[in-house]
Amino acid sequence: MASYGFNDQYSSMASDSSERRRVGLIYDERMCLHSDPNDLLPLVKPDKAREPHPECPDRIRAIWNKLHSSGIAQRCVVMEGKEVEDKHIELVHTKKHINLIKNVSSTTNLRREELANKYSSIYFNEGSTEAAYLAAGSVIEVAEKVAEGELDSAFAIVRPPGHHAEENQPMGFCLYNNVAIATRYLLDNRPDLGIKKILIVDWDVHHGNGTQKMFWKDPRVLFFSVHRYDSGTFYPGGDDGSHVMTGDGLGKGYNINVPWEHDRCGDADYLAVWDHLLIPVAKEFGPDIILISAGFDAAIGDPLGGCRVSPYGYAVMLNKLLVFARGKIVMALEGGYNLDSIANSVQACIEVLLQQKPVIGTLEAYPFESTWRVIQAVRKELSSFWKTLAERLPEKVTSMRTPFIQVVSSDSEDEYDNFPNRVSQDLEKDIDNVIQPFSDLKVNDGPGITSQASIISHTWRAELSKIDIWYAAFGSNMKLSRFLCYIAGGQNGWYHNVLYLGKENGIPILTMTCQLSDVDYFKSGKASMCKPSKEYANTLIRGLVEGKQLTEEEATSYIQQATNRPL
């Protein structure tokens, strides 16, 4: 498979790499005091147990612990949190909103619940006020240090997040708009620091509606948000996140939205947006400092995002920004709800800020066709404001794309009923492209459990890791006796216990299952390829029998044989 490659390693390495970059890291355990009071209910009434709230204290603890156990935190300048002053919050929020957040922790549980219910996706508890003041104050603290030059760059591990919070309302787990407050602080309160133009990059999977509104007419701030939009159905919903929302008055052209049409966007899609939108515009804008609304809910494994950015992808995205503003970058945590994904992604970013090793590697995937459509639409919409966007993109670039095939959930089997008839000629061609790599797989000629076998198994896995969609005759929809699609990767993770069931119509049939946490280990090739568990083998057998594909005897023998086949 060819790669949508890039080769920018060393592009932003400090000229003297022995020179240590000063990277600030700010964290305060008191930000863990804010949590959903409903998460305590199971203790009181076990029958009322529900899913814990995703925006939980363990998010920042997981990041903090990971940075310490890996030794990365020890290489940073660690700072304690600081509370924001009301006069600075007032730069972007109304007095009424400040009063709400200021008083919410000293009222009764009942009143807090009533208040929270007035807003979209908001909870309050006794710790909310303090956490909100610390989150905003901590972002100001590091932003000031970076602007002054005392730090080269910084990461604020804060919660609650901020980018959905609007002038007069909390929203989407956000109380104060941390990044917006710090931005206005630098521009309005610290003219002495010489920060006149600020680029805000919002890579949280959700649109930064609050930040967009706060700088709607402000040409000093270029707000760039890439987010899932799904025709306006993805949170926060409506058309605020549309690409036609470009700002107003003097600020027209200084608001750039890149709205994904669907889920499953990954490294290749984000990097295409970087290469063909963000980076050229940033060059033309010439920011004095960059603030990143760094949500990690577009990461692989996030329960809310449905996207597929890897820690490596975040590292490359960040590395490409490091050439601007003499590397003055302030990152502030926004969303991100898979504890492992956020810890690994933040770690990858801080390694980039520390610049102790180059960011190297290639991408083994192409952007979706829809990604090119979105990029072209944004370029067209903004071409009169940014001359770099008026140029045509070469076709040889935009023709490199990954086919998009609609995923139908495997437990809603009814939706499959007409599927084979809906396979268009185009789709068939796409399917061929996806399956093509299998023709190189050496799956059946391994000489058993030898080192050769492990090389083959490794190669096989490396091949598998490039593929989005696998087709199988018997997937989790084994009851249907048709050719059905079986999806791997993305939100549901890579499957483990990969089992090759032989070929059907020349197509390799695979079954697989795994825990998300096994992904890295699995992809490293260290895990040995193994038979499925007895239970899973029995599930396969039952499916084949109940689906009237084979008799019980035949199915058992088929699966037994397959599980014993060397890979």
Ligand code: X5A
């Ligand atoms: C900061 C952030 C998400 C809100 C989702 C509400 N908020 N359904 O990621």
Ligand code: ZN
């Ligand atoms: Zn988010």
